[in-house]
Amino acid sequence: MNPFPLKSVLTLLLTGALAMGTAHLAFADDDDDDDDDERGREKSSLFESRQALAPAVNATYSQECGSCHMAYPPGLLPPQAWAQIMTPEALANHYGDDASLSEELRTEISTFLGANAANVMLQMVPSGASNAGAASSLPRITESVDFKREHDEIPARLVTGNPEVGSFSQCNACHRKAAEGNYDERWIDIPGHGPWKD
Amino acid sequence: MKRHLATVLLSASTLILPATLWAADPAAGAAGWTKEYPQADGSAPRSCVTCHGRDLTQPGRQANTGKVIEPMAPSVNPQRLTDSAKIEKWLTRNCRWTLGRECTANEKADFIAYIKTQ
Numbered sequence: 001m002n003p004f005p006l007k008s009v010l011t012l013l014l015t016g017a018l019a020m021g022t023a024h025l026a027f028a029d030d031d032d033d034d035d036d037d038e039r040g041r042e043k044s045s046l047f048e049s050r051q052a053l054a055p056a057v058n059a060t061y062s063q064e065c066g067s068c069h070m071a072y073p074p075g076l077l078p079p080q081a082w083a084q085i086m087t088p089e090a091l092a093n094h095y096g097d098d099a100s101l102s103e104e105l106r107t108e109i110s111t112f113l114g115a116n117a118a119n120v121m122l123q124m125v126p127s128g129a130s131n132a133g134a135a136s137s138l139p140r141i142t143e144s145v146d147f148k149r150e151h152d153e154i155p156a157r158l159v160t161g162n163p164e165v166g167s168f169s170q171c172n173a174c175h176r177k178a179a180e181g182n183y184d185e186r187w188i189d190i191p192g193h194g195p196w197k198d
Numbered sequence: 199m200k201r202h203l204a205t206v207l208l209s210a211s212t213l214i215l216p217a218t219l220w221a222a223d224p225a226a227g228a229a230g231w232t233k234e235y236p237q238a239d240g241s242a243p244r245s246c247v248t249c250h251g252r253d254l255t256q257p258g259r260q261a262n263t264g265k266v267i268e269p270m271a272p273s274v275n276p277q278r279l280t281d282s283a284k285i286e287k288w289l290t291r292n293c294r295w296t297l298g299r300e301c302t303a304n305e306k307a308d309f310i311a312y313i314k315t316q
Contacts, residue, residue, distance in 0.1 A: 069263045097262050098291040102283070166264045173264070 046118060047146045047183075052076055055181040058112045064105055068097065070172045070179060072141060074116035081139035082113040090138055095169075142168040153198060154190075164191035222304075227312025230305060235297055244296045246309075254316040271316035279313060 052075035062071045092100045165173040172178040177187040188196045234243040250258040254271035272278045293301035
């Protein structure tokens with residue numbers, strides 16, 4: 001009936017296999033893994049990579065995907081995650097909202113995201129029982145292991161319990177220079193709390 | 199199914215010439231703006247006010263993300279209602295999210311007629 005599940009499983013398997021080859025570059029546990037890395041000091045985590053955090057440079061993407069929340073850096077999700085997010089069905093049922101696009105815009109943005117996505121497989125945390133619904137099973141930057149590692153010390157009252165933040169998805173609520181791709185601690189200012197000292 | 203398609207086609211073509219061809223009714227648009235739609239899952243009822251507020255000359259707030267939405271009233275925000283593709287895109291999304299279905303061509307024309315008066 002619906003050709004999508006099989007197709008996406010295949011895509012996942014395929015991209016998974018492809019990504020294995022490069023995954024060690026970004027997810028090696030020690031910082032000193034610079035053996036045959038041609039680009040020199042590649043950081044150990046996607047979340048420490050300037051390249052991954054760079055803001056989008058596509059006007060259509062920034063406008064269309066920046067109207068309800070900041071336009072997320074394309075480099076923070078792998079290509080198959082963006083592809084999943086960009087299907088017409090997923091856009092019409094987008095994390096509890098409706099982000100549907102004309103076919104023309106959808107194709108343009110999909111192409112851009114595909115070309116600028118993370119070049120490594122993000123280790124997505126398997127979705128738990130609490131977010132098992134079809135709408136909530138879309139991939140999230142905020143569900144990735146890398147993201148959680150950076151943010152695990154921040155208490156919920158400063159995030160979901162904070163009306164000026166709402167959720168971790170609102171990067172720019174705390175990272176005042178997120179739009180410039182700058183997530184440096186110096187520019188963190190959590191509303192109602194202030195700078196972050198750890 | 200057929201009727202649904204016809205509505206979509208119709209509304210797509212009429213929106214380019216909004217309001218004027220239809221007997222668009224700003225009062226009906228105003229009533230539609232504040233009409234609340236209860237949610238089956240017990241979450242808060244939804245209306246256009248949920249994100250745009252009651253006073254269209256004031257900024258609104260995207261209910262799901264908290265992002266500020268610039269005022270809808272063309273009198274204070276001349277950018278509004280100047281791009282038919284943008285209007286059509288947002289009416290499709292916002293009607294689906296708020297009413298749980300797409301708006302009819304008449305409903306859309308009424309909303310636009312109302313916003314224009316603000």
